[in-house]
Amino acid sequence: MDTHDLDWIRVGHINDLPEGRVKTVTARTTSVCLSHFDGRWAAMDNHCPHQRGPLGEGSIEKGSDGKCWIRCPWHGWDFDPLTGAPPGGHEDSGQKLYPLKIEDGEIFVGLKAEPAHERTVTDVMTETMVNWGVKRVFGMVGHSNLGLADAIRRQVNRGKLGYVGIRHEGAAAFAASAYGKLTGKPAACLTIAGPGATNLLTGLWDAKVDRAPVLALTGQVQTQVFGPGAFQDIDLKSAFDAVSRFSQPVLATSNHAELMSLALKT
Template identity: 50%
Template sequence: MTKTVSDFIIEQLAVWDVKYVFGLPGTSALGLVEAIRKSNQLQFIQVRHEETAALAASAYSKLTGEIGVCLSIAGPGATNLITGLFDAKMDKTPVIALTGQVKRTFIGPGTFQEIDQEALFNPVAVFNKTICTREQSKELTSLAIKYACTCQGVAHLAVPNDVQKEEWTEQPVSKENFIPLTRILPDKEVILEAQRLLNQAQAPVIIAGFGAKEAQKEVLALSEKMDAPVATTFRAKGLISEFHPYSLGALGKTGSPVARKIVQRADLLMVIGSSFSEQTSVPLDKDIVQIDLNPIHLSKTTPVKLPLWGDSKTTLRAILDGLPAKKNASFIESMAKEKQSWLEKIKQEADAREIPIRPQYLVKTLEEIIPEEAIITIDVGDNGFWMGRNFRSKGQTLLMSGYLGTMGFGLPAALAASLAYKDKKVFCLTGDGGFTQVMGDFLTLVRYNLPVVVVVFDNRELAMITVEQKSEGYPVFATELQPLDFVGFAHSAGGIGLQVNTPEELQPALKEAVHSNKPVIVDVLLEPRRIF
């Protein structure tokens, strides 16, 4: 069988261990889709909307560290990818977007579904090219992979319909030595200064961000050696078990009050892999030792006491080597008291007698039921607020839209997680607002037999927006949501639907969902107000 440019592109992606391509077929991309169909290494995951394809590719990459790939037709398919690709761009994760394009002779005059795709993708992509000849396919595909991986961002390749089908027998480029593996370690003098500052601190606190995800053991080792409590950013929640005595939970607007209190009492902050988002609200009036692989993030908004340019794992190991152990008894004792008071408060908030069910009770029940090895995808909305504030992670992997904060992320992320880790239970925690933006792709879970548990925080309201309107002195407007029969939808899609209206129904429904071998929607009718 004659090999084509499309075959070459797909074979090159396979060399880089790409396993899935999320997308929708269409006229201008049929050559690429056919190449995937023929491949015995890649699987095409047909979604219901291109936004889901891009969000799933972004989530897959965040979760696995591998390249995520999405595909669309020219024109409207390409425009539908943009939200998901901006999620990848802003959270710095490697994704390749493949788009079809009209035949070369039609590029420019303005034919059917022909838009300026390079102009469209310029704001979102670190690499953005059209493969205009078969001879370009080898170099441009390789460069797209290199840019996506080294710049940790989106690379876009548009392939005109006629180029896709041209004969091309070139062999793909080997992955070996294509991108050198590097570990960045600060100078010895800087490591020694970090050790000195840690050693003299009487109330050190560690703030671990998503950039510390590969250094979980090292973060915990430093915490225990230095008697230093650990707060995480919301995106890094679950980096260490929040049942550990030194865990403070998440810091920031979507976090616990105890984390804010203890961080404010610190005399030194060790900030690891955090970009100093306003959502985290790292206090800048403290002495800060900062570790980051991205030098742009070092002293990002104001100079810190000691910036260390290096990857978290290697740098922390160097700091730990030769660092004397110490005790900060009075600081740890005050932290433990604050923490105990906080735990008692959230226990009281989770009142099992209230109807409608309080979000705190739902979160407490999820905490008890979700397995330690599970993957949890969290959508944007009031459900995220309650998960950040009240949920205590046992070390589960949490996945969310970080800097972009797009509603609708939860379901596509759960789709990607269930494909990436078929041996783990995946939970999608979403509001009724976020879920209805992408609920068509519950059908995709059914199609590929992915037993995701979708828990809908059903308050029939854009509750977070209601809170924001009230806090800014506006009247509540346009936040009420039309009720929907999610249980009926689940059944009609071929999945399972479970309705929960009272606290007594909640635990049995969640347990049934956990043991199901089909996709499940658990619709939990909730109190929309924030009652503390």
């Protein structure tokens, strides 16, 4: 493979992974098993071909043949920690390997360059967030916020935003509230439509009571099903009225940069 045409994605530092260990890392949206064995490093497809078990959550174990293998934590399938080959198999019959390099102690995995991106509404919104000084997003990704989540991912890859994934939307609101109290500047909390959005309310009340700035970003159902009671159709403007100083749905015909600017200005 011609490594000159690759994007090199930083996935960690050599001090993050001791000799004889493996871990899961993410390069863009690709899940990678990073291994450090016998003084060498390798990056391979993280999904075991059996039932897609996460190899990076496994361990390097000595087999009955005396050789060391990465052992899948789900069902015990083995792979060579440097070549990805299974026992008795050729190197090209096992896990896909990704190019890897180390520079100044930083570990990089090489991926094919992404195709040219067409700028979207959500790109305009996230660029406006960055221009207003937003540094952190606490969120959960789901079907109704995928476009915005992908735009945030691009800003994270450029080093413009930090993203923290959470396991409950209420935690995102409380984290953003705490951030506002400590810094005086807004962080964003990201959720899907409907119940994902309303889970923010307790944390947003916390922010309101303590007058902490928070930017809440939620998904919404498609405009053609506003009102009739479709799946996850909730009147979010009314739901958030008691805790918000500015609340506005974003539509295809909106002035997206102006709406984001007004939200942050308010």
